[in-house]
Amino acid sequence: xxxxxxxxxxxxxxxxxxxxxxxxxxxxxxxxxxxxxxxxxxxxxxxxxxxxxxxxxxxxxxxxxxxxxxxxxxxxxxxxxxxxxxxxxxxxxxxxxxxxxxxxxxxxxxxxxxxxxxxxxxxxxxxxxxxxxxxxxxxxxxxxxxxxxxxxxxxxxxxxxxxxxxxxxxxxxxxxxxxxxxxxxxxxxxxxxxxxxxxxxxxxxxxxxxxxxxxxxxxxxxxxxxxxxxxxxxxxxxxxxxxxxxxxxxxxxxxxxxxxxxxxxxxxxxxxxxxxxxxxxxxxxxxxxxxxxxxxxxxxx
Amino acid sequence: xxxxxxxxxxxxxxxxxxxxxxxxxxxxxxxxxxxxxxxxxxxxxxxxxxxxxxxxxxxxxxxxxxxxxxxxxxxxxxxxxxxxxxxxxxxxxxxxxxxxxxxxxxxxxxxxxxxxxxxxxxxxxxxxxxxxxxxxxxxxxxxxxxxxxxxxxxxxxxxxxxxxxxxxxxxxxxxxxxxxxxxxxxxxxxxxxxxxxxxxxxxxxxxxxxxxxxxxxxxxxxxxxxxxxxxxxxxxxxxxxxxxxxxxxxxxxxxxxxxxxxxxxxxxxxxxxxxxxxxxxxxxxxxxxxxxxxxxxxxxxxxxxxxxxxxxxxxxxxxxxxxxxxxxxxxxxxxxxxxxxxxxx
Amino acid sequence: xxxxxxxxxxxxxxxxxxxxxxxxxxxxxxxxxxxxxxxxxxxxxxxxxxxxxxxxxxxxxxxxxxxxxxxxxxxxxxxxxxxxxxxxxxxxxxxxxxxxxxxxxxxxxxxxxxxxxxxxxxxxxxxxxxxxxxxxxxxxxxxxxxxxxxxxxxxxxxxxxxxxxxxxxxxxxxxxxxxxxxxxxxxxxxxxxxxxxxxxxxxxxxxxxxxxxxxxxxxxxxxxxxxxxxxxxxxxxxxxxxxxxxxxxxxxxxxxxxxxxxxxxxxxxxxxxxxxxxxxxxxxxxxxxxxxxxxxxxxxxxxxxxxxxxxxxxxxxxxxxxxxxxxxx
Numbered sequence: 001x002x003x004x005x006x007x008x009x010x011x012x013x014x015x016x017x018x019x020x021x022x023x024x025x026x027x028x029x030x031x032x033x034x035x036x037x038x039x040x041x042x043x044x045x046x047x048x049x050x051x052x053x054x055x056x057x058x059x060x061x062x063x064x065x066x067x068x069x070x071x072x073x074x075x076x077x078x079x080x081x082x083x084x085x086x087x088x089x090x091x092x093x094x095x096x097x098x099x100x101x102x103x104x105x106x107x108x109x110x111x112x113x114x115x116x117x118x119x120x121x122x123x124x125x126x127x128x129x130x131x132x133x134x135x136x137x138x139x140x141x142x143x144x145x146x147x148x149x150x151x152x153x154x155x156x157x158x159x160x161x162x163x164x165x166x167x168x169x170x171x172x173x174x175x176x177x178x179x180x181x182x183x184x185x186x187x188x189x190x191x192x193x194x195x196x197x198x199x200x201x202x203x204x205x206x207x208x209x210x211x212x213x214x215x216x217x218x219x220x221x222x223x224x225x226x227x228x229x230x231x232x233x234x235x236x237x238x239x240x241x242x243x244x245x246x247x248x249x250x251x252x253x254x255x256x257x258x259x260x261x262x263x264x265x266x267x268x269x270x271x272x273x274x275x276x277x278x279x280x281x282x283x284x285x286x287x288x289x290x291x292x293x294x295x296x297x298x299x300x301x
Numbered sequence: 302x303x304x305x306x307x308x309x310x311x312x313x314x315x316x317x318x319x320x321x322x323x324x325x326x327x328x329x330x331x332x333x334x335x336x337x338x339x340x341x342x343x344x345x346x347x348x349x350x351x352x353x354x355x356x357x358x359x360x361x362x363x364x365x366x367x368x369x370x371x372x373x374x375x376x377x378x379x380x381x382x383x384x385x386x387x388x389x390x391x392x393x394x395x396x397x398x399x400x401x402x403x404x405x406x407x408x409x410x411x412x413x414x415x416x417x418x419x420x421x422x423x424x425x426x427x428x429x430x431x432x433x434x435x436x437x438x439x440x441x442x443x444x445x446x447x448x449x450x451x452x453x454x455x456x457x458x459x460x461x462x463x464x465x466x467x468x469x470x471x472x473x474x475x476x477x478x479x480x481x482x483x484x485x486x487x488x489x490x491x492x493x494x495x496x497x498x499x500x501x502x503x504x505x506x507x508x509x510x511x512x513x514x515x516x517x518x519x520x521x522x523x524x525x526x527x528x529x530x531x532x533x534x535x536x537x538x539x540x541x542x543x544x545x546x547x548x549x550x551x552x553x554x555x556x557x558x559x560x561x562x563x564x565x566x567x568x569x570x571x572x573x574x575x576x577x578x579x580x581x582x583x584x585x586x587x588x589x590x591x592x593x594x595x596x597x598x599x600x601x602x603x604x605x606x607x608x609x610x611x612x613x614x615x616x617x618x619x620x621x622x623x624x625x626x627x628x629x630x631x632x633x634x635x636x637x638x639x640x641x642x643x644x645x646x
Numbered sequence: 647x648x649x650x651x652x653x654x655x656x657x658x659x660x661x662x663x664x665x666x667x668x669x670x671x672x673x674x675x676x677x678x679x680x681x682x683x684x685x686x687x688x689x690x691x692x693x694x695x696x697x698x699x700x701x702x703x704x705x706x707x708x709x710x711x712x713x714x715x716x717x718x719x720x721x722x723x724x725x726x727x728x729x730x731x732x733x734x735x736x737x738x739x740x741x742x743x744x745x746x747x748x749x750x751x752x753x754x755x756x757x758x759x760x761x762x763x764x765x766x767x768x769x770x771x772x773x774x775x776x777x778x779x780x781x782x783x784x785x786x787x788x789x790x791x792x793x794x795x796x797x798x799x800x801x802x803x804x805x806x807x808x809x810x811x812x813x814x815x816x817x818x819x820x821x822x823x824x825x826x827x828x829x830x831x832x833x834x835x836x837x838x839x840x841x842x843x844x845x846x847x848x849x850x851x852x853x854x855x856x857x858x859x860x861x862x863x864x865x866x867x868x869x870x871x872x873x874x875x876x877x878x879x880x881x882x883x884x885x886x887x888x889x890x891x892x893x894x895x896x897x898x899x900x901x902x903x904x905x906x907x908x909x910x911x912x913x914x915x916x917x918x919x920x921x922x923x924x925x926x927x928x929x930x931x932x933x934x935x936x937x938x939x940x941x942x943x944x945x946x947x948x949x950x951x952x953x954x955x956x957x958x959x960x961x962x963x964x965x966x967x968x969x970x971x972x973x974x975x
Contacts, residue, residue, distance in 0.1 A: 190428040197386050198490075199415035199445045212432040373835035374806075479924065480693075509692035509862065511906045514918030521916040536836060539909040544916060563914070580840040582865025584910050586888040589869055593844045595837045598805055 037288025043281025047274075050094050051101030058091035062248045073266050080270035083253075084260060089270045092248035097274060099249040102160065104230040104278075107167035112222050114172045116215065119179025120206045124187060130180070137173035145170045149236060158244050163236065167229050175218055182214035223286035227279035234275060250275050323397075324530050325362040325385070325498060330355055330394035332377070332384045332554075336603070352602045354380035356554040357629075358394070362498070367524070367531040369541045369562065371577075372551035375599045378534045379423075381551070382500045385532070386420050387411060399497070416446055419491035423503040425483035429475040435461075435486055436471035442493040460489040464519060480507050484516050492523070500532045505540055517544055538581050542566050550574050553602060553610045556629070560636030570636060570643040572615045609641065617642060652723065654856050655681035655704065655824055660717035662699055664709070671928045673699045674880045675936075676717070680873075681824065686850060686857040688871030688888070690864065690903070694925035695877040697860045701828045703727075704858075705744050706734040721824070739766055743817035747829040749809035753801040759785075759812055760797030766819060784815040787852070789845060807838035811845070818853055826858045831866065843869050864907050868892055873961075876900050879926050879936045886962030897964040898941045935967065943968060 050057060060078075066086035074081045080089035122133040140148075149166045156162050186192060187210075195205055230250070236242040237251025238258070245252060250271045257267030332355035342350040355377040362368045370378040383389040385396055387404050396404050403414035422428035429438055436457040443451050458468040464485040475483060484504070491499050504520065505513040517540065523529055535541060541548055542562060549559035550573065558571040569575040576595035583590075597614045600606055606613050612622040619642065627639045657679040663670040674696045681687045691697035702708045704719055706726060719726040721742065726734070738744075746752050754762055763781035764774060778797065785793035788811040801809060810830060817825055827846070831839035843866055850857060861867055867874055868888060875885040876899065884897040895901045902921045904910060911918070923940040926932055932939055938948040947953075947967045956970040957963050 190422045190424050191430045193383075193388060194420070194422050194428040194487075194490075195430065195441070197383075197388055197415070197420040198442050199412050200441070201445075204445065208433075209430045213430075373837060481924075510864070510908075511692060511903055511921040514906060514908075514920035515922075517918055518916075518920070538836075539907070543908055543911065543914055543918060576837065580837045581909060582840070582843070582863065582869045584864040584868045584892065584904065584907050586868045586892050590840075590844075593840050596841065598807055598838065599835075 034288050034292075036284045037292075040281045040284025040286075040288060043277055044285055047097055047101065047278050047281065050097040052098075054094050054098040058088075058094045060088035060091040062091045062095040063087065063246045071260075071264050073264070081264065081266040083256060083264065083267055089253070089267055092253055093250065093270055093274055095248040096250040096253060096271070097278075099160070099243055099247060100230045100233070100274075100278065103163055103167065103233045103243075103249075104226045107164040108171065108222050108226050108229060110164075111168045111171040111175055112218065114168065115175025116179055116211065116218065118172065119176035120183050120210055120214070122176065123180040123183025124202060124206055124210060133176070133180075137176055140169060141173045141177075143170070145232070146235075149232075150241070153236075153241050158241055160243050160247075163233055163242065167232070171225065171229075175222070178218060178221065179214050182217070183210055186210055186213055217290075220286050220290040223282050223289065227282045230278055231275065322364060323361045324364045324399060325532075326395075326397040327361075327385065328359045328395045328397070330358040330381070330384060330396065331392040332380050332389055333392035349603055353392075354554055354602070355384060358551075358554075358556055359629075360549060360556070360559060362530060362532060364497070364530050365524070365528060366547065367533060367545045369545035369548040370532060370534045370551060371536065371538065371541055371548055373536055373577075373599060375553065375602060376551035377554040378551050379502060380554075382420065382502055382532065382534045386418055386500060387414065388420075412446065416442075416494045417497045419494070419496040419499050421484075421487045421491050421499065421501045421504060423506050425480055425487055425507070426475050426478065428487055429478075429483060431475050433474075434471065435473050435475075435478075438475075439486060439490045439493055442490065446494065456493070460492055463492060463523065464489045481512055481515060484508070485519070488516075488519065488523070492527070495527070496529070498530045498532065500534065502534045503536075504533060505535070505537055513540070520544075538578060550577065553599065553605065555610070555639060556637065557611065557640065558636065558638050560632075560634065560638075564634055564636060568644075570632060570638045571640050572617050572644060573611050575644060576614075576616070609639075617644075651683060653680040654683045654722065655679075655858070656718075656720040657700070657704070658718045658720065660700070660703065660719060661715040662696075662703060662708070663713045663715050665711040665713060666929075669929055670713070672880060672931055673712075673928060674703075675931065677877070677880070677882050678717075679875050679882065679885070681856050681858055682873070683823075683856060684854060685872045686846075686859055686870055688867035688874045689858060689860045689877060690862065690867055690874060691860070691877035692862050692903075692925070694879055694928065696880040697877050698828055700877070701744065701826050701858070701860055704826060705738060705742060706731075707744075736769075739822070740769065740820040741822050742824045742826065743820065743822040744826040744828065745810070745813050745817045745830045747832055749806045749813060749833060752813045753809055755801050758798050758800050759804075763797070763812075763816055763819065766816060780819070781815075784819060785812070787818075787849070788812070788815045789841070790815075807834050807842070810834060810838075810842060814842075814845070814849075818849065821853060821855075823855045824858065825855055826860070828860045829862070830859075832861070832863075839866070846870060864892075864903065865909055876903070879931065880928060881936050882965065883937065884962075884964040886959070886964075890959070890962040894962070896958055896962070896969060897937075897966050898943050898968070899937050900964070902942065935965075 064087060066082070068086065069078070069082050070084055070086040072078055072082045078088050078090060080093060082088055118133055122130045148170055152166050153162055192205060192209060195209055233242050233249060234251030234254060237249050238255045240255065242251045243249045253271035254268060257264065257271055261268055331353060334352045334354055335350065336352055337347070337350050339350070358381060360368070370381060372378040380389060384391050391404060395402055398414060398417065401410065403410045436454065439460050440453040440457050443453065443456065454471070457471045461468055461470055466482065466485050466489070478486065501520065504516055508516065520531065521544065524531065533541070533545060545562045547560065548562045548565055549556045550571065551557070552573050558565060558569065558574045565574060566578070569578055579590070579594045594616060595614055600610070600613060608624045609622040609627050612618045615622065621641050625641070627641050629637050629639050631637055632643065657677060660674055660677045662674040664673050677696070677700060679687070679689070679700070689697050689700065699708070704726065706729070714727055721737070753759070760778060760781060764777045767777045767780065770777070782793040782797060785796065790796055790808060790811055804812065814830070831842050834842065846857065847870060859867070859870055871888050873885065874888050874891040876883050876891065876897065878899050884891065884895070884900045891900060892904065895904055906919050906921060908918060921940055926936060926939060932949070934947070934949040934951055935941070935953050938944050941948065945967070953965050953967045954970065955963050955965050958969065
C-alpha cells in the first residue's frame with residue numbers, strides 16, 4: 001500500500017509545535033505551571049520530607065508510653081493529642097509517614113522495575129517466553145489482592161517485609177502486562193526496525209529504544225498506585241494484619257483510634273488526614289503528569 | 302519559460318560509471334512468513350499456513366549502480382529489501398555480498414555486514430527513535446559497532462554536512478523535523494559507517510513533487526562522491542526512470558521482468574510492466590486514456606492463481622498461461638522475463 | 647469561469663484561521679473557487695496548501711479550533727457558513743457528499759457494508775428491500791462484482807481499492823449535486839488509482855453532478871478535470887481550464903510545479919529540478935506575495951505588496967506581479 005499521504009508532515013503542524021514526546025526538562029517546566037500538579041507535588045514532597053526526616057521532626061518518641069498524659073485532646077504540646085497509652089499522636093503520625101513511604105513508594109518502585117523488565121522481555125523476546133510469562137502474570141493477577149495478602153501473611157507472619165512482598169507480587173503482573181502491550185506495539189515500529197538494521201542487539205534496543213517509550217504511562221499509573229498501596233496497608237492494619245504493633249503506621253493508628261472513637265475522636269481524625277492528603281497528592285500529581293505526557297491517555301488511564 | 306535561479310539547475314547528467322564485478326548477488330531467494338501455528342492450522346483444517354512474500358528472486362548488483370525494485374502492494378519488494386539486510390529471515394536461497402554469505406555466518410559476520418550495508422526506511426520521522434536527539438541518532442552506529450575512539454560530536458556534524466543540514470540540528474528531536482529534514486537525517490545515519498550499499502525504501506514517499514528532487518539529487522551526489530551503490534524500492538515509476546540503471550518489476554513475490562531501465566521503459570516485455578506503465582497518469586490533458594489496461598486487483602498471497610500468477614489480469618492471457626508457470630528466461634537484450642508470450646519490442 | 651449559469655459552488659474570499667497555542671495559523675487567505683454545474687474542478691495543492699481545510703469547510707466538518715475570518719461559501723446561492731447544524735446535516739449526503747483519503751478508516755469496521763449503505767438512506771422513504779436494492783445497484787455501478795452477496799460482508803473483507811469504491815458508492819447514494827473527493831486515490835496502488843479515476847469519469851456522465859477533486863498529483867488532475875485551481879500556502883495563485891494550466895501556465899509556482907514533475911521530464915536525468923526552500927510558516931505568512939521567498943522570478947514589488955488577481959483570459963486568472971501593471975496591496 002503506498003503511504004504517500006500518511007507520511008506527509010505538513011509544515012504547519014511542525015511550525016505550531018507538534019505535541020509529542022516531552023523531555024524531562026519541559027515536563028518539569030510545564031508541571032510548575034499547573035496548579036493542581038503543583039499542589040500534588042507539594043503534598044508528595046511533604047510526605048517525602050516527613051518520611052525521611054521523621055526521626056528528627058517528631059517532637060516525641062513515637063512509642064514512648066507516658067500514662068499520666070493519656071487521652072488528652074489536642075494541645076500545644078501534643079498537637080494531635082495522646083492515645084490511651086499517652087503516646088503523642090502527632091509523632092506517631094509522622095513516624096507513620098515513614099512506614100507509608102517504605103511500604104508505598106519502595107514496593108511500588110520495586111514492582112515498577114520488575115514490571116518493566118519482565119514486560120519488555122515478554123513483549124520483545126521469543127514467543128515461548130512470552131507465553132510462559134503471560135501464564136505467570138495471569139495466574140497471579142487472578143488472585144484477589146486481599147486474599148493473596150492474607151495467605152502470605154498466614155504463611156510468613158505479619159511484618160513490614162511481608163506487606164512489601166504482597167504489594168510487589170500483586171502489582172508487578174499488572175505493570176508487566178502494560179509494558180508488554182506497549183512493547184508489542186512498538187516492536188514493529190520503523191525506528192525499531194531501523195535500529196536492528198544498524199546492528200543493534202536486543203539488549204540495546206530494549207534499554208535504549210523501547211524503555212524510554214513505554215515508561216511514561218507506567219510512571220503515571222505507578223504514581224497513582226502509591227496511595228492505593230498505602231491505603232491497603234492501612235486497611236490491613238485496620239484488620240490487625242498490617243505492620244505489627246507498636247509500629248506507628250497510619251492504619252494501625254486508625255485501628256486503635258476506631259476502638260476509642262467515643263472517648264478520643266481526635267485519633268481517627270489525626271490518622272485520617274495524612275492518608276487523605278497523600279492520596280490526593282499522588283492523584284493530582286499523577287493526573288497532571290498524564291495530561292502533560294499525552295492528554296489522549298485520559299480515557300485509558 | 303521558467304527561469305532557474307532558485308530552481309536547482311536542471312542539467313541532464315549522465316549516470317555514474319558502474320564498476321565491474323558484483324557487489325551483491327541474490328540467488329533463488331525465498332522469504333516465507335508464518336500465518337498461524339501448526340496446532341491452530343490443524344484444528345481449522347487449513348493447508349497453507351505459510352505465505353511466500355518473495356519467491357525465486359535472483360539478481361546481481363554491481364558497484365556504483367542504482368537498482369530499482371518496483372512493485373505495488375503485495376509485490377514483496379519491501380520484504381526483499383528487509384531480507385537482504387537480515388531483518389527478515391530467509392527461507393531458502395542465498396545472499397552473497399562482496400564474496401561472502403553474511404546471513405549464513407555467525408553474529409560477528411552479520412555485524413560486519415551491517416557496517417557495509419545500510420537501510421533507509423519509508424516513513425522518515427517514524428524511523429527515528431522519538432526520544433533521541435539527532436546527534437544520538439546518527440552516531441549510534443558507532444556505539445553499536447564499538448568504535449568509541451570516534452568523537453561523536455564531530456562525526457555528527459560531519460554527517461549533517463554531507464546531507465546538507467546545518468550543524469545546529471544535532472540537538473533537535475524527530476518531532477521537530479519536517480519530512481524532508483527527517484529524511485536527510487535518515488541518510489546521514491545510513492552514511493555513518495561509510496557503507497558500500499544503501500537500500501532506500503520509498504525514498505520519496507510523502508514528499509511533495511516540488512521537493513522530492515532534493516532527496517534524489519542528494520542521493521545522486523553522494524553516489525558520485527562516495528561511490529555508493531543503491532537499491533531503491535519504490536512504486537513511483539516516473540522517478541525510477543530517471544534515477545536507476547537497472548530495474549526489476551515484482552508481482553506477488555516474483556520478478557516478472559528485469560533489465561536495464563532504459564530498455565524496460567522503451568519497450569516493456571511483460572504485460573504487467575506494460576500495464577503498470579500505462580497506468581501512470583500523464584500530466585497532459587491532451588493525452589487522456591480512454592480505457593484502463595489493468596483491471597481487477599492483485600490476488601491474495603494466500604490464494605495464488607495457478608500457472609502464471611498474472612493470468613487473472615493479463616489482457617493477453619492464453620490457455621497455456623492458466624496451467625503452466627513460466628520460468629525465467631533471458632531475452633536477446635539481456636533482459637530476464639517470466640512470461641510465455643512476451644510482448645514484441 | 648466562463649459559464650453563463652451561476653456556479654453550483656462558489657467559495658468567495660474565504661479566510662480561515664486555526665487557533666493554536668502559538669497564535670492563529672492563517673490556513674486560508676481570501677480563497678475564491680468556483681465549481682460550475684456538471685464540471686469536474688481539480689484543486690491542486692501540496693502540503694500546507696490548505697486544500698483539505700477548504701474541503702472540510704465546505705462540508706462544515708472543520709475542527710473545533712478553526713475560525714472563519716471572512717468570506718462565504720455559496721452552495722446554490724445559500725451561504726453554507728450561515729447554516730446551523732440541522733440544515734448542514736440535511737445537505738450532507740443528499741446534495742453534497744465527500745469521499746476521504748484513507749479507505750481503511752472510511753467505513754465502520756463493525757457493521758456490514760449493506761447495513762451501512764442502508765442506514766445512510768435513513769432520510770428516504772421506502773422499505774428496507776428497496777434500499778437494499780438501491781445499495782446493490784450502486785455497488786454494481788462502481789464495479790464491485792456480486793453486489794448482493796457482498797452487502798453482507800464487512801469492511802475488512804475488502805481491499806483498499808474496493809473500500810474506496812464502496813465509499814464512492816455511498817457518496818453517490820443520495821444523488822448529490824456536488825461530490826468532494828479529497829485525495830481519494832493517494833493511498834492506493836497506481837493500477838487501482840487508474841481504475842478509480844476512470845470510474846469517476848464514467849460516473850460523472852451518469853450522475854450529472856459536479857466533482858471537486860483534490861489532489862497533489864498533476865497527472866490525475868490532467869486526466870480528470872475540466873478546470874484547475876492551484877492552491878499554494880493558503881492562497882489561490884492561479885486557476886483556469888485544464889488546458890490553460892497545463893499548456894499555458896502563467897504563475898511561477900504553476901510553472902515550477904509542472905517542471906518538477908518527473909513524469910513530464912522527457913530526458914532522463916539524475917539531477918531533478920526542485921523548488922528550493924520550504925512552504926512558509928502560516929503563523930506568519932510573508933507580507934508580500936506568498937510565493938516570493940521561493941520564486942525564481944522574484945523582483946522588487948514581490949516582497950512588499952501582495953499581487954492582485956489578473957484575468958489573463960476569459961477562463962484563466964493568476965495572482966502575480968509579473969502579470970499586471972499595478973498591483974493592489
